[in-house]
Structures are given as C-alpha cells and as structure tokens.
Amino acid sequence: MKKYSMEVTVGIFIFIGLLFVGYLTVKLGKMELVGSNYYTIFANFDTIGGLKKDSSVRMAGVEIGRVGEIKLDIDSLTARIAMKIRKGVPIQEDAIASVKTNGLIGDKYVSISPGGSEDLLGDGDVLTDTEPPIDIESLLGKYVFGSVKK
Amino acid sequence: MMQPQEQSATSAPLDFFAGIGRRAFNFIGELGAVTIFFLHGLFLIFSLPFQFKKIVQHIYFIGVKSVLIISLIGLFTGMVLGLQGYYSLVKFGSEGLLGAAVALSLIRELGPVLAALMIIGRAGSSIAAEIGIMRISEQIDALDTMDINPVRYLISPRIAASIIVFPLLTAFFDVIGIVGGYLTGVVMLQINSGIFMNSIYSSVEWADVSEGFIKSFVFAAIVSTICCYEGYFTHMRPGGFGARGVSLATTSAVVISCVLVLIADYVLTSFLM
Amino acid sequence: MTDNTAKKPFIEFRNVTKRFGDRTILDNVNVSIYRGEITAIIGKSGVGKSVFLKHIIGLMKPDSGEILFEGRPLAGMKRNEWTAFKRSVSYMFQQNALFDSLNVFENIALPLRERTSMKDREIREKVQQKLEQFEIEEVLDKYPSQISGGMQKRVALARALVTDPEIILFDEPTTGLDPLRKNAVLAMIAHHQREIGFTAVMVSHDIPDVFFISNRVAIIENKKVPFQGTPVELEQSDNEVVRQFLLGQESLKDELTGLLTKHELERLLNSELARMGQYQNRLTLILFTINDLKQVREKIGYILEQRLVQCLGMMLKKHFGMIGTSARYDTCSIVTVLPHTDKERAVKHLERLKKEMQEMALLKADKYPKSCVDISVMAGIASTDRPVTIESLVREAKNEQQLMARLSCSGNGVKE
Numbered sequence: 001m002k003k004y005s006m007e008v009t010v011g012i013f014i015f016i017g018l019l020f021v022g023y024l025t026v027k028l029g030k031m032e033l034v035g036s037n038y039y040t041i042f043a044n045f046d047t048i049g050g051l052k053k054d055s056s057v058r059m060a061g062v063e064i065g066r067v068g069e070i071k072l073d074i075d076s077l078t079a080r081i082a083m084k085i086r087k088g089v090p091i092q093e094d095a096i097a098s099v100k101t102n103g104l105i106g107d108k109y110v111s112i113s114p115g116g117s118e119d120l121l122g123d124g125d126v127l128t129d130t131e132p133p134i135d136i137e138s139l140l141g142k143y144v145f146g147s148v149k150k
Numbered sequence: 151m152m153q154p155q156e157q158s159a160t161s162a163p164l165d166f167f168a169g170i171g172r173r174a175f176n177f178i179g180e181l182g183a184v185t186i187f188f189l190h191g192l193f194l195i196f197s198l199p200f201q202f203k204k205i206v207q208h209i210y211f212i213g214v215k216s217v218l219i220i221s222l223i224g225l226f227t228g229m230v231l232g233l234q235g236y237y238s239l240v241k242f243g244s245e246g247l248l249g250a251a252v253a254l255s256l257i258r259e260l261g262p263v264l265a266a267l268m269i270i271g272r273a274g275s276s277i278a279a280e281i282g283i284m285r286i287s288e289q290i291d292a293l294d295t296m297d298i299n300p301v302r303y304l305i306s307p308r309i310a311a312s313i314i315v316f317p318l319l320t321a322f323f324d325v326i327g328i329v330g331g332y333l334t335g336v337v338m339l340q341i342n343s344g345i346f347m348n349s350i351y352s353s354v355e356w357a358d359v360s361e362g363f364i365k366s367f368v369f370a371a372i373v374s375t376i377c378c379y380e381g382y383f384t385h386m387r388p389g390g391f392g393a394r395g396v397s398l399a400t401t402s403a404v405v406i407s408c409v410l411v412l413i414a415d416y417v418l419t420s421f422l423m
Numbered sequence: 424m425t426d427n428t429a430k431k432p433f434i435e436f437r438n439v440t441k442r443f444g445d446r447t448i449l450d451n452v453n454v455s456i457y458r459g460e461i462t463a464i465i466g467k468s469g470v471g472k473s474v475f476l477k478h479i480i481g482l483m484k485p486d487s488g489e490i491l492f493e494g495r496p497l498a499g500m501k502r503n504e505w506t507a508f509k510r511s512v513s514y515m516f517q518q519n520a521l522f523d524s525l526n527v528f529e530n531i532a533l534p535l536r537e538r539t540s541m542k543d544r545e546i547r548e549k550v551q552q553k554l555e556q557f558e559i560e561e562v563l564d565k566y567p568s569q570i571s572g573g574m575q576k577r578v579a580l581a582r583a584l585v586t587d588p589e590i591i592l593f594d595e596p597t598t599g600l601d602p603l604r605k606n607a608v609l610a611m612i613a614h615h616q617r618e619i620g621f622t623a624v625m626v627s628h629d630i631p632d633v634f635f636i637s638n639r640v641a642i643i644e645n646k647k648v649p650f651q652g653t654p655v656e657l658e659q660s661d662n663e664v665v666r667q668f669l670l671g672q673e674s675l676k677d678e679l680t681g682l683l684t685k686h687e688l689e690r691l692l693n694s695e696l697a698r699m700g701q702y703q704n705r706l707t708l709i710l711f712t713i714n715d716l717k718q719v720r721e722k723i724g725y726i727l728e729q730r731l732v733q734c735l736g737m738m739l740k741k742h743f744g745m746i747g748t749s750a751r752y753d754t755c756s757i758v759t760v761l762p763h764t765d766k767e768r769a770v771k772h773l774e775r776l777k778k779e780m781q782e783m784a785l786l787k788a789d790k791y792p793k794s795c796v797d798i799s800v801m802a803g804i805a806s807t808d809r810p811v812t813i814e815s816l817v818r819e820a821k822n823e824q825q826l827m828a829r830l831s832c833s834g835n836g837v838k839e
Binding site: 016 | 209210214257321324351353
C-alpha cells in the first residue's frame with residue numbers, strides 16, 4: 001500500500017464512487033439531465049387498480065413515458081392520470097390506453113395501443129379511449145364458478 | 151419500623167415521575183448539545199484556510215479503508231437478496247421481477263443502512279476512541295492552549311469527510327449488491343439476464359435513488375456527529391475515567407449511532423415514500 | 424528583578440475562588456506573577472496547583488474573583504485581545520499532551536502550521552532550530568510513544584517554545600523523570616528563560632531543585648496561598664504554616680546526589696554549632712564548586728552537567744562519609760561539614776581528595792572527543808570554634824576556594 005500515496009488512493013476511491021453514483025442516478029434513476037423532454041397527455045380510467053405515479057407507459061411493450069399525477073376527477077368520479085410521453089413519440093387521437101400488469105402480481109403499467117387517426121395528441125390533450133385493468137379477483141371467481149368459457 | 155415504609159410509600163410515585171422528568175430533561179439537553187456540536191462542526195468546515203489535507207486523510211481513513219468490507223458485505227447482501235427473492239417470487243411465477251426486488255431493496259433501504267452500520271463498526275468506533283484518548287491525555291486541551299480550535303481541527307474534517315464518503319460507499323454497496331443479485335439470479339438460478347436487468351431499469355425511479363442518497367447524507371451527519379461527540383466529551387461521562395471512559399465512550403458511540411441510524415431510517419422512509 | 428514592590432504584576436490573581444461541586448479548590452487566592460521571572464507554584468499533590476495554572480489560560484474559569492493580565496481582567500477581554508493573549512502563552516502539560524498520531528517534527532510544527540501563515544520552509548527551519556537546541560534531532564520522525572519519557576519532555580518543551588511565547592506555563596515539567604533528567608529539564612528551562620526572557624509559571628513539587636531556578640515562589644496549601652515571595656524569603660519565613668509545609672514536603676536527601684538537602688544541613692549544623700559552646704570543638708566546612716557548568720551545558724548537554732554534580736556528590740560521600748556530612752548547597756555547589764576537625768586535618772583530607780579527583784573519569788579529555796570544554800572543581804575551607812551562621816561560613820569558604828581539578832580545553836583537551 002506504501003507504493004501509492006494517500007491522495008492517489010483517495011482520488012481513485014472518489015472517482016470510482018462517483019462513477020457508481022452516476023450509474024445509479026443517470027442510468028437507473030433516469031435523472032433528467034437537460035430540461036424537460038416530455039409532453040403531457042391525460043386519460044380517464046374507471047379504475048386504475050394499483051397504478052402509481054412514475055409507473056411506465058408503454059407502446060408495443062416499449063417504454064415511451066411515465067405516469068405523472070393521479071387524481072380523482074370529481075365530475076365523472078373516474079381516475080384522471082397524467083402521462084408524460086417522450087417527445088417525438090406520436091399518440092393518435094383514437095389510441096387506446098389500458099392498465100396492464102407485469103406477470104400475475106407484478107407492477108401495473110399503462111399500455112397504449114396506437115390508433116388509426118391522422119390527428120395526433122399534443123401537450124395537455126385528453127385521450128378518450130381507455131380500458132380498465134383486468135380484475136384478477138373477479139376473473140378467478142368466474143373461473144371457479146364456471147362461467148368462463150373454456 | 152413503620153415510618154420509613156410509609157415515607158417510601160408516599161414518595162415512591164413522586165420519585166418515579168421525578169426520574170422520568172429528569173431523564174427527559176437530560177435527554178432533551180443532550181439532544182440540543184449534540185445538535186449545537188454538529189452545527190458548530192459543520193460551520194467550521196467552511197472556515198478558512200480550508201483544511202483540504204485533513205479532509206483527504208479522513209476520507210482515506212473512513213472511506214478508502216472501508217471499501218473492502220463494504221464491497222464484501224454488499225456482495226453477500228445482494229446474493230442473499232437474490233436467493234431469498236427468487237424463492238419468494240417463484241411461487242407467484244414472478245421471478246422476472248427479481249432484479250427489481252434486489253435493486254429496489256438495496257437502493258432504497260439496505261444500501262444506505264447497511265453501509266452506515268458497517269462504517270459505524272469500522273470507522274465510527276475508532277473515531278470515538280481516538281478523540282476520547284486525545285481528550286483524556288489532554289491533547290484537546292493542548293490544542294486549546296495553542297489557540298487551535300479543537301472542533302475545527304478535529305471534528306469538522308471528520309464531518310466533511312463523512313458527508314463525502316457515505317454516499318460514495320452507499321453507491322459502492324448498491325452497485326456491488328446488484329452484481330451479487332445478478333450472480334445468484336442470473337448465473338446460479340438461470341433467470342434470463344435481459345429480463346433481470348430490464349426489470350431493474352424499468353422499476354428503479356429517480357425517487358428511489360434520491361431517497362437512498364438523502365438517507366446516506368443524513369446518516370453521515372448522525373454517525374460522524376455522535377462518534378465525535380462521544381469521544382470529545384469522554385471526560386464528562388459519569389462513572390468512567392481514563393481508559394475505562396474511552397471504552398464506554400466507544401461503546402455508546404456505536405450503540406447510539408446504530409440506534410439513531412435505524413430510527414432516522416424509519417422516519418425518512420415514511421416521509422419520503 | 425527582586426524589586427517587586429515598584430513593579431506592577433504581569434499576571435495577577437485577585438480573590439480567585441474555584442469550586443468543583445461543593446468542594447472548594449481555591450479560596451480567595453491572591454497571587455502576583457511578574458514579567459520575566461520564573462514563578463514556582465508549590466504544594467502537595469491534589470491541592471489544585473494545576474487548577475491554578477489552567478485558570479491563567481482560560482481552560483478553567485474562576486467562580487468568583489478575577490485574573491488580571493497587565494491590569495486588565497481576562498474575563499472582560501474582547502475576542503481579539505483574548506486571542507492575542509492566548510497566542511502569547513504556551514502551556515506544557517503534566518503528561519506532555521503530545522499528539523500521538525503525529526511524529527515529533529509534526530508535533531513541534533503544529534502550532535506554527537495551524538495558526539501562522541509561515542511558509543513550509545520557514546517552519547522547517549524554525550523547527551530544526553528547536554530540534555537542535557533540545558538535542559532531539561535524531562528522533563524527529565519517531566512518534567511520541569516510541570521515545571523515552573525524557574525525550575518526550577524535551578519535545579513538549581520544544582513545542583511550547585517554538586511559537587516564541589511571552590509566557591510559558593509548566594505543569595509539573597519533571598514528573599516521572601529520574602533525578603538526573605529532572606534536574607536536566609529544570610536547567611534547560613532556566614537556561615532558555617535566561618536566553619529568551621519569557622515569563623514562566625511552574626507548578627512543581629521538586630523541592631528544593633525548583634528553588635534554585637525560580638525568582639519567586641508561591642505555596643498553595645489548604646485552598647489558600649499562605650506565602651509568596653523569593654526563595655530566600657521563603658527560607659527565612661517564620662510563618663508556621665510555611666515551615667510545616669516545607670518540613671513535610673522536603674525530603675531529607677537531595678535526589679540527584681543522594682546527599683542531604685540544604686535544610687537538613689542547616690539543622691545539623693545548627694545543632695553542631697550549639698554544642699560547640701559546651702565542648703571546645705572546632706568545626707570545618709568545605710565548599711566545593713564546579714565552575715563553568717554553563718559551558719558544559721552548551722557544548723555537551725544538560726545531562727552531563729547534572730552528572731558532574733552527581734559524581735562530585737558521590738565522591739564526597741565516599742570520602743567523607745565516616746567523618747562528616749555533605750549536602751547540596753545550590754545547583755553547582757556542595758558543602759561538606761566536618762565536625763571535630765580542624766583546618767589542618769581538613770587540608771590533608773583535601774590533598775588526598777585532590778589526587779582522586781584528578782583521576783575522575785568525567786574530567787578526562789578523552790571523554791569528550793568532539794568538543795573542547797573547560798571544567799574546574801574548586802574547594803575552599805572555612806573553620807570555626809564559635810557558633811556562627813552558615814552563610815558566613817560559606818562566604819568565608821568561598822573566598823578561600825582553590826583549584827582542585829581541572830579539565831582544560833587548551834591544556835590537555837583537544838588541540839585546535
């Protein structure tokens with residue numbers, strides 16, 4: 001250990017430490033390094049069943065954004081969620097948003113299926129076609145009591 | 151014969167409450183003293199001339215010398231998390247989430263807490279002992295007579311070094327822990343490596359990472375302050391002088407810092423969730 | 424130096440009281456310390472001598488009363504005044520309080536590094552100079568725990584002196600040292616005090632060695648200061664508390680030489696002199712003095728200086744052990760009292776002693792191959808058949824002193 005001076009070892013330590021910190025914050029934490037790269041659209045769901053802020057928003061299984069604020073829409077008594085979509089990803093007016101689950105009990109996420117319309121949603125627009133998550137409990141109930149077709 | 155009994159009967163409940171009151175009073179006093187001590191030390195970090203060399207020395211002592219133990223503990227924690235997580239998740243067919251489970255528990259909870267506990271054991275105890283010995287051998291008084299502020303000379307560099315070192319060691323712990331989880335999950339238990347890594351990438355949020363780092367900063371402040379405080383005021387400790395006082399100071403530095411780290415962890419988790 | 428009434432005290436304790444809980448340590452203490460003097464604070468262990476010293480530098484605060492520095496109370500000083508005062512004071516701790524994680528060089532350099540804006544090179548030079556002065560160059564890269572107690576003391580002394588302080592407070596600078604090194608440390612302090620002229624306050628219980636070097640003495644006894652004054656005044660004091668204290672504190676034998684102390688000698692002599700009236704006896708006193716001790720110290724070192732005194736003492740004890748008593752009189756003189764002996768017999772004894780002394784190993788030139796020193800041992804005889812005071816006898820002997828043995832630099836020393 002005498003070969004290297006204390007300053008050098010401390011320098012190496014801090015350098016590697018900062019690399020790890022960088023990995024955690026930028027790569028895993030997805031810290032937004034430069035400004036906002038997102039636009040926000042809204043959608044109303046009958047129920048969101050366990051969806052949380054910062055859950056991912058995917059199209060064709062590829063993450064294209066994150067769920068923003070979630071609140072109850074007092075007029076329609078439905079869940080209103082904001083979705084931050086990466087700029088450059090087009091969402092059509094008639095696209096369908098649905099809440100899905102990773103695996104049987106995994107994280108909830110919003111899946112957006114593209115529509116056919118020419119009109120794209122912009123910042124602050126509302127996506128109207130939504131599908132609530134599959135209710136596993138009722139599905140199980142139906143299976144047990146035999147009302148699901150084989 | 152009756153009289154003393156009667157007397158104790160009437161004063162016992164009062165004594166009991168007086169005892170509680172006294173303890174509460176002492177506790178709050180102590181809390182205030184520790185806070186002032188910390189702020190004093192923190193403030194003097196920025197006094198000129200900047201004690202760069204001493205901070206580097208303490209980073210070396212607290213940080214560099216803890217890398218090995220932190221890496222080792224991190225690796226095994228990650229591995230055991232991988233193993234435990236796998237057997238729990240496989241029951242639900244969700245072993246694809248193993249990466250997320252390992253990474254999240256490391257980054258949010260185990261990284262900062264276990265790193266802090268390891269540093270307390272490795273460096274905190276020796277900080278308390280070193281400063282305690284300096285106190286009982288009058289070295290701190292000697293500094294004072296030389297008009298060298300002992301808090302600035304002894305405490306500030308340690309607090310500064312801790313604040314730099316804790317997050318770095320936590321990052322070491324997290325990353326190596328994830329590698330450990332990868333070893334058990336992917337290499338041993340044959341989970342697809344893409345699924346494993348992807349579940350990490352998709353589940354870890356900025357909020358998780360920042361929570362981990364906020365915790366590590368708070369722990370740095372707690373650990374460095376308590377360990378320095380216990381050593382610095384070794385001579386005020388009732389019932390322990392000389393070497394015995396130092397040993398008591400070291401013990402209570404370790405115990406109090408551990409307890410406070412865990413309490414602070416709970417409080418922070420509930421606030422940051 | 425002695426005319427204190429005209430001078431204003433440099434540091435003054437005025438009605439200082441200090442308590443720990445309900446235990447009073449100092450009770451209404453008044454002490455004056457004068458600029459450029461060595462003031463010894465003596466007292467039994469545990470009477471609060473260290474507490475007294477710690478008050479000067481503010482490590483402790485009095486419960487009542489005040490401490491004045493040049494007439495200004497310490498407690499009322501402004502921040503920058505206090506800092507300036509503190510920087511002019513050095514404190515040498517009882518257990519040295521060397522920084523055990525720093526090596527000797529760093530220990531001495533620390534006060535310069537931390538509170539002056541001196542360049543690294545200047546600091547190095549200054550420390551080097553102190554290292555040389557205290558003969559500790561060879562240990563500069565050792566850690567305090569690796570060096571001997573005597574060395575540690577010297578390092579602590581070097582550290583205290585490196586900032587050129589105006590005031591140095593010594594808390595038992597000689598504890599834990601053997602008599603030889605104890606006296607060496609005291610001589611070192613006295614020497615530097617004369618050279619630099621700092622004001623020294625020294626807590627000690629090395630009686631009487633500390634009297635030889637101090638200008639003033641204050642006794643702390645039973646929470647009070649029953650006496651303060653010069654060592655001569657102390658010896659003549661008829662205050663009962665002081666006399667009792669001295670009797671209790673002073674050991675019968677001088678630690679360095681193993682001879683009697685001056686006090687014991689006086690007692691003995693007085694009883695001899697009293698008896699003289701009854702039995703027509705003669706009594707002879709021989710005063711031995713080692714000259715040029717200062718030169719020895721400068722050229723060779725403190726330890727050797729003390730060893731010379733020690734050797735002389737041992738020789739006298741061997742020679743006169745059967746017929747007389749010897750006692751250390753001051754730093755470099757020893758007095759031998761020969762009762763029932765007249766001057767002629769004493770001269771004969773001295774003749775024989777002279778031969779022996781010339782053979783003394785310490786007076787051989789080959790003992791000091793590197794340096795050239797002049798050392799001479801003088802002896803003088805005074806004889807009486809009437810009761811007289813010891814001072815007059817010593818004075819008489821001093822006038823009679825002749826050369827006994829000598830190591831001459833130009834003669835049989837190293838040729839230049």
